[in-house]
Amino acid sequence: MKLILEQMPIVFRSLNVGFLQTLRLFFITLIGAFPLGLVICMGTMSRLRLLSSICKVFVWIIRGTPLMIQLLIIYYFPGLVWHNPIWGSGENGRFLAASVAFIINYACYFSEIYRGGIQAIPVGQEEAGLVLGMTRSQIFFRIKLLQMIKRVLPPISNEIITLVKDTSLSRIIALQEIIWAGQAFMKGSQGISGAIWPLFFTAVYYLAATGILTIGLGSLE
Amino acid sequence: MAILEVEHLQKSFGSTDVLKDITFSVEKGQAVSIIGSSGSGKTTLLRCLNFLESPDSGTIKVNGQVIFDPAVQGRLSEKDIRERRLHFGLVFQSFNLFPQYTALQNVTLAKTLMVRQQKLDKNNPGILKSIEEEGKELLERMGLADRMGNYPHQLSGGQQQRVAIARALALSPDILCFDEPTSALDPELTGEVLRVIRSLAEQNFTMIIVTHEMAFARDVASHVIFMDSGRIAEQGRPEEVFGNPHEERTRHFLAGFSQS
Ligand SMILES: Nc1ncnc2c1ncn2[C@@H]1O[C@H](COP(=O)(O)OP(=O)(O)OP(=O)(O)O)[C@@H](O)[C@H]1O
Numbered sequence A: 001m002k003l004i005l006e007q008m009p010i011v012f013r014s015l016n017v018g019f020l021q022t023l024r025l026f027f028i029t030l031i032g033a034f035p036l037g038l039v040i041c042m043g044t045m046s047r048l049r050l051l052s053s054i055c056k057v058f059v060w061i062i063r064g065t066p067l068m069i070q071l072l073i074i075y076y077f078p079g080l081v082w083h084n085p086i087w088g089s090g091e092n093g094r095f096l097a098a099s100v101a102f103i104i105n106y107a108c109y110f111s112e113i114y115r116g117g118i119q120a121i122p123v124g125q126e127e128a129g130l131v132l133g134m135t136r137s138q139i140f141f142r143i144k145l146l147q148m149i150k151r152v153l154p155p156i157s158n159e160i161i162t163l164v165k166d167t168s169l170s171r172i173i174a175l176q177e178i179i180w181a182g183q184a185f186m187k188g189s190q191g192i193s194g195a196i197w198p199l200f201f202t203a204v205y206y207l208a209a210t211g212i213l214t215i216g217l218g219s220l221e
Numbered sequence B: 001m002a003i004l005e006v007e008h009l010q011k012s013f014g015s016t017d018v019l020k021d022i023t024f025s026v027e028k029g030q031a032v033s034i035i036g037s038s039g040s041g042k043t044t045l046l047r048c049l050n051f052l053e054s055p056d057s058g059t060i061k062v063n064g065q066v067i068f069d070p071a072v073q074g075r076l077s078e079k080d081i082r083e084r085r086l087h088f089g090l091v092f093q094s095f096n097l098f099p100q101y102t103a104l105q106n107v108t109l110a111k112t113l114m115v116r117q118q119k120l121d122k123n124n125p126g127i128l129k130s131i132e133e134e135g136k137e138l139l140e141r142m143g144l145a146d147r148m149g150n151y152p153h154q155l156s157g158g159q160q161q162r163v164a165i166a167r168a169l170a171l172s173p174d175i176l177c178f179d180e181p182t183s184a185l186d187p188e189l190t191g192e193v194l195r196v197i198r199s200l201a202e203q204n205f206t207m208i209i210v211t212h213e214m215a216f217a218r219d220v221a222s223h224v225i226f227m228d229s230g231r232i233a234e235q236g237r238p239e240e241v242f243g244n245p246h247e248e249r250t251r252h253f254l255a256g257f258s259q260s
């Protein structure tokens, strides 16, 4: 116990740094995936057959394969196959690759949720807009969008909570997020080695984050 | 001259013919009521007039100008269709107000967007203000002066339908169509909506009213159309159609109403 108490300051400092990276990935994913999801959603609902088919197949592939594989492919593929490691080396490169993978993955999930939300809007809303001479984009942005947001808030909240935990998958490409930071003390870091409690303790960070989000999103709804 | 002339309108959904050779005309300032049993095509007819459905053949003329002709329909741009459908307004059975906007915003939204789209507010900064004033005036005429800031869910069905009528009037359509405007209302709320429509008739708005309220259909309109399985079975002055119908089908239909 005494040992753990001594380790604490060092461990917490490290975990905080890792958690900061976790949060960065979390927020950048949301910022990117909310609008990209809308674009993909509009693509799948497009009246242009080809565009909607391409978008649907893309969504199916992304939703049908593990995010972990997507991370690996996006991170390693350019370097291994094209001999062009576009992500650059180091933590910044890994963060960029992870961001791209997460944004694409979550955008596809969001797009399906948006689509459900739009399709649940009574057709009378669109017809009322049409009869009043509104354009299709006015009907979408002025009438449907807000109603859609209201409908999708609960399922989107679920995805947001899931995302907090999913960020840990970026450990697979050695992004220095909180799991990575906790694990470092098992192998040995800053004079501490063989300590497994820091890894276990990361759970508390996740719990705190999901707890705050649950309360915050709940009050939004 | 007739403000609206509909000639030989046909519409089918797949293999079911829903409108068969519909021909009628409406004079400016006239209120026409359309009656007929469920499934006879009344809603489909109004939807064709409002470009929510595309007829298979026939023509629609407003003020002598052809606004629907299947031969050119496919070549019309969305903008053309928008302009043409603005000859008509439509009040739905289920109101279809926009829930995220107040009563007043529901009334002013379409016109405001139109003005912004055409950048008319750039040269005429007062125009948005005047749209709002017009909207308020319309709601006052509907007896909703104290409800302008309310959202649809804060209004009764009868109030919502009156907002919907104001919303349709805001675009000054040549012809205002009503599709069973009181069918979704509790009986005690139908009166207030019918009163509003009646007052519009007295002010000589051109209107086409589909309704199951036979007494109302009879005394609000100067012309009654009875539809039966996609055809106009009989039309004429209300005294004739209701008092002395020529067709057996009309008699049968009206008898069903007096019994219930
Ligand atoms: N989109 C559609 N697809 C297929 N059939 C349709 C469609 N819309 C209407 N119909 C059919 O067309 C016929 C006429 O329908 P319509 O709604 O015009 O009748 P209505 O006279 O308004 O009836 P009600 O008094 O019940 O409102 C019905 O048989 C209906 O099933």
Ligand SMILES: [Mg+2]
Binding pocket: B042, B043, B044, B179, B180
């Ligand atoms: Mg109907």
